[in-house]
Amino acid sequence: MARICVVDDERILRESLAATLERDDHTVCLFDNGAAALAAIRKHPCDLVLTDLKMPGMDGIALIRELRDSGLDVPVVMMTAFAAIDTAVEAIRFGAFDYVQKPFQAEKILVTVDRALEHARLQRDNEALRTSLADFRVDRVLVGEGASIRRLREQMQRVAMSHDTVLITGESGTGKELVASYIHRASPRGQRPMLCLNCAALSSGLLESELFGHERGAFTGADRVRKGRFEIADGGTLLLDEISEMELPLQAKLLRVLQEGEFERVGSSVTKRADVRVIATSNRDLDKWVSTKKFRADLYYRLNVLPVVLSPLRDRIEDIPVLVEHFLAQAATRSATARHRIDPAAMRLLEGYRWPGNVRELENICRRAVTLCSGDTISAKLLQPWLDVVPDERDPFGSLRDGRMLEDMERQLIERTLVRFQGHRAKSAKALGMGVRTLGLKLKQWREEASMQQDRTATAAYVQAS
Numbered sequence: 001m002a003r004i005c006v007v008d009d010e011r012i013l014r015e016s017l018a019a020t021l022e023r024d025d026h027t028v029c030l031f032d033n034g035a036a037a038l039a040a041i042r043k044h045p046c047d048l049v050l051t052d053l054k055m056p057g058m059d060g061i062a063l064i065r066e067l068r069d070s071g072l073d074v075p076v077v078m079m080t081a082f083a084a085i086d087t088a089v090e091a092i093r094f095g096a097f098d099y100v101q102k103p104f105q106a107e108k109i110l111v112t113v114d115r116a117l118e119h120a121r122l123q124r125d126n127e128a129l130r131t132s133l134a135d136f137r138v139d140r141v142l143v144g145e146g147a148s149i150r151r152l153r154e155q156m157q158r159v160a161m162s163h164d165t166v167l168i169t170g171e172s173g174t175g176k177e178l179v180a181s182y183i184h185r186a187s188p189r190g191q192r193p194m195l196c197l198n199c200a201a202l203s204s205g206l207l208e209s210e211l212f213g214h215e216r217g218a219f220t221g222a223d224r225v226r227k228g229r230f231e232i233a234d235g236g237t238l239l240l241d242e243i244s245e246m247e248l249p250l251q252a253k254l255l256r257v258l259q260e261g262e263f264e265r266v267g268s269s270v271t272k273r274a275d276v277r278v279i280a281t282s283n284r285d286l287d288k289w290v291s292t293k294k295f296r297a298d299l300y301y302r303l304n305v306l307p308v309v310l311s312p313l314r315d316r317i318e319d320i321p322v323l324v325e326h327f328l329a330q331a332a333t334r335s336a337t338a339r340h341r342i343d344p345a346a347m348r349l350l351e352g353y354r355w356p357g358n359v360r361e362l363e364n365i366c367r368r369a370v371t372l373c374s375g376d377t378i379s380a381k382l383l384q385p386w387l388d389v390v391p392d393e394r395d396p397f398g399s400l401r402d403g404r405m406l407e408d409m410e411r412q413l414i415e416r417t418l419v420r421f422q423g424h425r426a427k428s429a430k431a432l433g434m435g436v437r438t439l440g441l442k443l444k445q446w447r448e449e450a451s452m453q454q455d456r457t458a459t460a461a462y463v464q465a466s
Contacts, residue, residue, distance in 0.1 A: 001025045001223055002047035002117050007037040007063065008079065009055045013102075017050065020106045021113070025223050034058030038066050046074060048116055050109075053080035053091065053099075064094045075116045079104075114224050122232070143326045144319035148311045152179070159306050160186035165258060166279040167243075167303045169286065170310030173358030176281040177241060179308060184237040189277060192236030195229045200245035208250055209266050212257075218267025230263060230274040243280040243303065244289055251296045258302050278303070313355040313362060314420075317427050320351050323359065327366035340370050344433070345380040352417055352431040353387045411446065414439070 004026050006017050011032070018028040029046065031037035035058045037049070049067070053060040060078050067074060078091040078099035091099050097116045100109060143149075159166055160183045168176045177196070184194040197210055205219070213228030229238055240246075246254065257263045258278060262271050280303050289295040313320070324342060332339040355361055365386055369378045414432060421427040429439040 001027065002113075003027045003029070003044075004048045004050060004113070005029045005031065005037055005041060005046045007031045007034055007049065007051040007055070007060075009033065009052065013052075017109065020109065024110055024113075026113075034060070034063035034066075038063060038070075041067070041072060041074065042070060045072060047120065048113060049074055049076045050079060050113070051076060053078050060096075061090065061094055064091070064096060068095055075120045077112055077116055117224065118226075122227070143323055144316065145322055146316050146318040148316055149319060152308075152310070155308060156182055157186065159183055159308060161188070162306060163188075163277055164305040165277070165303050166306045166308060167286075168279065168281045168308045168310065170283065171312050171356075171358055172283045173360030174310040174312060175359055176283075176310060177239065179310065180237075180239045180279045180281060183279060183308075184239075184277075187237070187277070189236050193233055194237040194239060195233045196239040196241060197229055198241045200242040204247045204250055207246065208253065211250075211254070212263045212265055214266035215268045218265070222267065225265075228263075228265065230257060230276050231272065233276045234274045235276075237277045237279060240278060240280045242282060244282040244284040244286060244295055248296060251299045255296065255299045255302060258299075313358040317351050317430060320362070321347060323362055324350065324366060327363050328370065331367055331370040335370070338376060340373060340376055340378055342378045343380060346378050346383050348431060348433045349380045349383055349387065352420065354420055411442075414442065 004021055006014050006021075006028055008014050008017075009032050014030045014032070018030055021028045029040065031040065034051065034055060037051070038058070041049070049063070051060045051063055058066070060076075060080075064076050067076065075097040076095065078096045079102055080091075080099060081102040097119060098112055100112055156179060166180070166183060168179055170176055181194065184190060197207075199207060202210060209218075209222075209226070209228065211228050211230060213226050213231055214222050216222060216225050240254075253263070257274070257276075261273050261275065263274070264271055286295055286300055286304075290297045290300050324347065328340050328342070350362070350365075357364070365383065368386070369382060373379075373382060414428070417428045417431055418425075421431065425436055425439055429436045432439070
């Protein structure tokens with residue numbers, strides 16, 4: 001349903017058009033001159049203007065000019081009884097979507113109105129698409145100097161040159177959407193549109209309509225024909241985010257599009273074709289979902305032609321300093337202030353954290369720290385409450401023994417860090433700010449002390465028994 005303004009100095013024509021459009025569930029506003037229509041549209045924008053060409057005072061061409069000068073990007077259909085090629089050219093040259101010749105049949109005007117509204121909707125969708133793509137900055141994907149990020153760069157370059165489907169998996173916050181954007185932009189389809197659809201955000205019925213489109217009257221509320229993402233993205237790329245959340249019946253329809261390139265709009269039996277490269281993402285273990293029949297095996301194999309697996313941030317500790325500097329620079333640019341520094345102790349704290357939210361969580365922490373930091377240096381004290389390494393306030397020293405507090409605190413921290421990195425000495429040493437050799441010597445010392453303690457305990461038990 002759209003809000004349509006009809007502008008014509010003939011009362012009978014205005015009322016006839018209003019009756020026709022209202023039967024099609026549109027809301028209609030009537031005006032007998034261009035000036036009154038312009039004043040009303042400035043206060044309450046509409047979705048479409050149907051205006052006569054020849055009117056006293058402000059004619060149709062002048063109304064189009066005023067609308068454009070006012071920044072009102074509303075589609076206009078011109079009505080004229082003076083059919084001539086130069087009239088049509090002039091109207092379209094000044095921004096009219098189309099023109100119709102009087103007298104016209106009701107069906108003719110309805111078809112023209114539907115086309116104009118659909119064209120306006122596609123323009124809005126394209127603008128939204130350009131905005132969303134502008135948020136996908138390739139530099140965010142490529143930040144990092146570790147081995148895993150270097151391998152990812154090489155893999156993305158190879159995958160981009162293919163036309164096959166891509167399945168990107170990884171934990172939430174690892175940058176799956178950004179990797180998908182890079183693959184699209186670096187591909188031969190990079191100049192074509194890339195549309196994104198979150199499969200977890202819509203019900204099955206709405207998701208099917210978004211994917212394949214629908215015909216007018218296909219379901220309650222389907223008041224006009226609508227193209228789906230596959231039609232709009234023809235020649236480009238479609239990103240299906242969180243594909244694992246798609247219900248099984250719809251998975252079968254998606255499989256057909258991937259295999260045959262064919263689909264039907266909801267409510268239609270007409271087969272359409274589209275050349276679309278699909279990139280899917282998931283934070284689930286799809287192998288496990290296939291085994292439990294939550295996800296179709298045939299669709300999984302069809303999607304998983306080119307798998308890309310993103311490492312969690314806890315396995316990319318070496319990239320944390322680079323990422324932190326990157327996010328601090330971004331924050332400085334956004335706020336137009338000097339870049340904040342980070343204290344070495346604060347950096348060690350960040351490197352020792354497990355990052356369940358991955359890079360997204362690190363970015364949020366950096367932005368929060370910049371906002372709340374009272375000086376120009378971010379300290380460990382500021383960061384500590386936001387991480388899961390805060391000591392218990394009820395017993396901050398735990399079971400530490402009197403006289404050995406510093407040694408026991410050091411040992412407790414080292415043991416906890418080793419657990420966090422699953423015994424990996426190099427990563428643990430880096431997070432703790434010490435050399436691997438130093439860490440090894442401390443572990444050896446503690447093993448020898450433990451062994452001596454066991455020997456003393458065994459000796460004491462033997463003496464007591466004797």
